[in-house]
Amino acid sequence: MTVESAAAKEETTPEPRIGRSWHVILPPLCYLAVAAAMVGYTQAVPLDGIEHGSLNLTFLRRRTWEHVELVFFSTVLVLVVALPLGVLLTRRALRRATPVVLALVNLGQATPAVGLVVLLAVLFTIGFWTAVVALFAYSLLPTLRNTMVGIEQVDPRLVDAGRGIGMSAAGVLFKVELPMAVPVILSGVRTTLVLNVGTAGIAAFIGSGGLGDLITTGVSTQRNLVLITGCVLIAVLALIIDWLGGLAQRYLSPKGLT
Amino acid sequence: MNLWEYVEDRWDLILFETVQHASMVAQCVLVAAVLGVLVGVATYRRPRPAAVATSIAGVLFTIPSLAMLGLLIPPLGLGVAPSVTAIVLYALLPIIRNTVVGLRGVDATLVDAARGIGMSRRGSLARVELPLAWPVILTGIRVATQLAMGIGAVAAYVSGPGLGEQIFSGLARLGGANAVNSALTGTIGVAILALLFDGCFVLLGRLTTPGLRHG
Numbered sequence: 001m002t003v004e005s006a007a008a009k010e011e012t013t014p015e016p017r018i019g020r021s022w023h024v025i026l027p028p029l030c031y032l033a034v035a036a037a038m039v040g041y042t043q044a045v046p047l048d049g050i051e052h053g054s055l056n057l058t059f060l061r062r063r064t065w066e067h068v069e070l071v072f073f074s075t076v077l078v079l080v081v082a083l084p085l086g087v088l089l090t091r092r093a094l095r096r097a098t099p100v101v102l103a104l105v106n107l108g109q110a111t112p113a114v115g116l117v118v119l120l121a122v123l124f125t126i127g128f129w130t131a132v133v134a135l136f137a138y139s140l141l142p143t144l145r146n147t148m149v150g151i152e153q154v155d156p157r158l159v160d161a162g163r164g165i166g167m168s169a170a171g172v173l174f175k176v177e178l179p180m181a182v183p184v185i186l187s188g189v190r191t192t193l194v195l196n197v198g199t200a201g202i203a204a205f206i207g208s209g210g211l212g213d214l215i216t217t218g219v220s221t222q223r224n225l226v227l228i229t230g231c232v233l234i235a236v237l238a239l240i241i242d243w244l245g246g247l248a249q250r251y252l253s254p255k256g257l258t
Numbered sequence: 259m260n261l262w263e264y265v266e267d268r269w270d271l272i273l274f275e276t277v278q279h280a281s282m283v284a285q286c287v288l289v290a291a292v293l294g295v296l297v298g299v300a301t302y303r304r305p306r307p308a309a310v311a312t313s314i315a316g317v318l319f320t321i322p323s324l325a326m327l328g329l330l331i332p333p334l335g336l337g338v339a340p341s342v343t344a345i346v347l348y349a350l351l352p353i354i355r356n357t358v359v360g361l362r363g364v365d366a367t368l369v370d371a372a373r374g375i376g377m378s379r380r381g382s383l384a385r386v387e388l389p390l391a392w393p394v395i396l397t398g399i400r401v402a403t404q405l406a407m408g409i410g411a412v413a414a415y416v417s418g419p420g421l422g423e424q425i426f427s428g429l430a431r432l433g434g435a436n437a438v439n440s441a442l443t444g445t446i447g448v449a450i451l452a453l454l455f456d457g458c459f460v461l462l463g464r465l466t467t468p469g470l471r472h473g
Contacts, residue, residue, distance in 0.1 A: 106453075106456070107449070107453070109404060109452075110404070110407070110448070110449040110450075110452035110453050110456070111445060111448070111449045111452075112407065112408040112410075112411035112412070112422075112425070112444075112445060112448045112449070113408060113411075113412075114408075114411050114412045114415075114422065114425055115411060115425050115441065115444055115445030115448060115449075116445065118425050118426070118428055118429045118441045118444075118445075119425075119428075119438075119441045119442060119445055121429065121432065122428055122429070122432055122437045122438050122441045123438060126432070194320055197322055198322025198323060198324065198325075199322075201322050201324040201325060202322075202324050202412065205415075205429055206429070212324060215324060215325070215328045218328070219328070219331065219415075219416075224331070224332045227328050227331060227332070228328070228329060228332065230325070230328065231324075231325035231326070231328040231329045232325075232329075234321075234322050234324070234325040235320075235321040235322065235325045235326075235329075238320050238321060238322050238325075239317065239320050239321070242320045
């Protein structure tokens with residue numbers, strides 16, 4: 001095994017299955033406690049007009065929900081496109097396209113998220129759906145790459161064995177290749193989700209709503225409390241979504257693979 | 259005015275911002291590399307501190323860059339300080355993780371052999387373990403550099419230096435002349451810089467790992 005693939009393996013190894021239940025439950029409880037303390041504090045201290053406009057509970061709930069929606073829609077779109085495309089690109093007829101796709105992925109990762117978000121807003125229009133498209137464009141390539149890598153790292157002998165016992169190509173795909181690729185694909189999806197929480201924050205620059213709006217309001221009106229609340233809530237959202245991703249990795253990976 | 263004319267017209271400014279961006283990223287990654295390798299070396303033999311260090315870095319890493327930059331505004335103000343701090347913090351995780359993974363991946367019999375021929379613990383670390391782990395550590399630094407490029411662009415929001423200014427001035431001029439040119443210049447500029455740096459790392463990897471290329 002080369003060192004680089006060792007590093008890559010480390011990155012995609014699923015969470016260990018072992019661990020007491022409090023080990024799993026404790027982190028999200030801590031994150032939620034931090035968020036609750038932050039929101040509780042903002043409700044307890046006296047606020048001026050601007051602060052009250054951004055920190056009342058209805059507004060906070062709406063912004064949080066918008067943020068979740070941004071992440072949800074973009075991630076679903078990415079999955080709908082990247083999974084079938086990844087499967088297609090690993091079929092024998094299209095294997096030659098792999099280096100092209102990988103080069104594109106590198107190019108895409110070199111592009112800064114904020115640049116992409118602003119560029120789409122400048123070219124088209126500002127708003128929620130532009131932000132969803134920007135998030136989609138930004139996270140499509142990494143997910144596609146992980147899907148392809150996940151399928152390609154499946155031992156070809158297993159595929160041969162599947163064909164040898166009389167499975168159809170589709171049977172091998174669904175019963176051998178995809179289940180074995182699930183851990184890598186899931187780890188890609190988890191990364192996508194967390195990245196999208198951050199990029200969705202950036203998308204507030206182009207009027208998409210979401211919790212990033214608290215940050216821009218806080219900076220432009222010099223209200224540190226609004227700024228910090230926005231930051232803390234985005235951070236907590238990212239950590240909780242990462243935790244959910246970890247859970248999904250643990251429970252959705254086929255049993256007996258690791 | 260097309261993109262080319264725009265760039266030609268403002269060449270000095272764009273060049274200045276590009277150099278600023280590159281130098282900010284390079285310095286931050288250098289600091290993060292020194293800190294990260296030190297933390298990695300200090301913890302890799304002990305599972306608990308290593309787990310603590312990587313999980314703290316992991317939590318920091320999960321926090322989105324905009325939120326981190328925002329949180330740094332109240333204590334550090336606007337400008338270079340929050341940008342640099344945020345970039346260093348983000349760059350730490352891949353470097354610490356890869357240092358720990360790389361050092362743990364070194365064949366234990368080689369370390370035994372080094373101790374057996376009379377090398378001190380420090381000597382074996384410096385002359386056997388670190389050189390063997392170097393390709394993995396270098397990969398970590400490379401990942402950190404790519405991250406730093408993107409965060410450097412967001413840092414313009416807190417008045418940090420670099421090409422992000424082009425992107426944000428494009429946003430500020432939304433709908434006006436040159437908005438697209440400005441945003442394009444910033445975005446493409448950062449992408450080119452990122453690819454250039456990445457190329458340098460590939461070269462550096464080739465030059466600094468003689469004989470290890472075959473894995």
